[in-house]
Amino acid sequence: MTGPGLYPVLASLHGGRIDLLMVAVHGVIVTVFLGWFYLFIFILIRFRRAAHAQPGGARPRPRWLYAFAILLLVVELALDLGFSSPYGVAGVEDKLKQNAVELRVVAQQYAWNVHYPGADGKFGRTDPLLVRNGLNPLGLVRGDEAAKDDIVLLNQMVLPVDRPAVIYLSSKDVIHSLNLPEFRVKQDAIPGMMIPVGFTPTMTTAAFRKLKGDDKRDFEMACAQLCGLAHFNMRGTLTVLSKEAFAAWLADKTPKQEAEEYDEFWD
Ligand SMILES: [Cu+2]
Numbered sequence: 001m002t003g004p005g006l007y008p009v010l011a012s013l014h015g016g017r018i019d020l021l022m023v024a025v026h027g028v029i030v031t032v033f034l035g036w037f038y039l040f041i042f043i044l045i046r047f048r049r050a051a052h053a054q055p056g057g058a059r060p061r062p063r064w065l066y067a068f069a070i071l072l073l074v075v076e077l078a079l080d081l082g083f084s085s086p087y088g089v090a091g092v093e094d095k096l097k098q099n100a101v102e103l104r105v106v107a108q109q110y111a112w113n114v115h116y117p118g119a120d121g122k123f124g125r126t127d128p129l130l131v132r133n134g135l136n137p138l139g140l141v142r143g144d145e146a147a148k149d150d151i152v153l154l155n156q157m158v159l160p161v162d163r164p165a166v167i168y169l170s171s172k173d174v175i176h177s178l179n180l181p182e183f184r185v186k187q188d189a190i191p192g193m194m195i196p197v198g199f200t201p202t203m204t205t206a207a208f209r210k211l212k213g214d215d216k217r218d219f220e221m222a223c224a225q226l227c228g229l230a231h232f233n234m235r236g237t238l239t240v241l242s243k244e245a246f247a248a249w250l251a252d253k254t255p256k257q258e259a260e261e262y263d264e265f266w267d
Pocket residue numbers: 107108175176177223224225226227231234
């Protein structure tokens with residue numbers, strides 16, 4: 001299923017099922033297409049003009065033909081309803097119960113802002129009036145007690161391996177889409193909405209690099225929704241660390257460091 005060239009490397013718990021779904025959907029679509037196509041060809045030949053020169057009058061109407069058409073309709077309806085159930089959102093509740101890492105990702109033209117609640121596990125208050133590209137891209141109220149230890153990163157997401165993660169996805173301006181191909185995660189970021197996305201990384205960046213034979217390779221965090229002129233440039237990296245390394249990284253990040261990184265990017 002994840003052979004070379006067919007799919008990206010698989011690095012999440014649920015990803016195998018997404019890959020299977022892709023194959024299943026295409027299989028079903030081909031079957032339904034062939035069904036309708038067969039019916040079309042059959043009707044062309046069976047009811048051709050030479051055989052039925054006069055319109056009206058008694059015409060052969062085989063029962064099986066109706067049954068066949070109804071069967072196709074039922075299959076399609078079942079697929080439409082079945083595949084449109086919001087699986088991704090339903091999975092989030094479970095993940096939160098399993099001590100998930102929670103983070104916010106706020107998209108904007110053209111960057112990903114990644115917000116960790118810090119040691120207290122509480123996201124600090126934000127105020128749109130405080131938003132400044134550079135020093136305070138999310139408008140974090142630094143005086144707020146919950147905001148003091150919050151970490152805000154630019155185009156960089158860091159997660160621990162084998163632990164569920166829940167991302168609360170939103171956007172500051174237009175519709176973007178968070179795409180993590182190796183994790184089979186793709187979710188639109190919509191202004192005015194906070195959309196939770198849950199998944200569990202199963203491969204560290206170190207293991208990924210080894211697999212690819214490239215010690216600079218990173219998991220990509222890309223925008224999958226054409227969102228403006230620099231859409232192509234809206235990309236970052238997702239680093240997956242061992243649980244211990246993640247804890248150490250989190251403890252090490254201070255608000256001051258990240259402020260300097262921001263200034264460089266927006267200059
Ligand atoms: Cu975008």
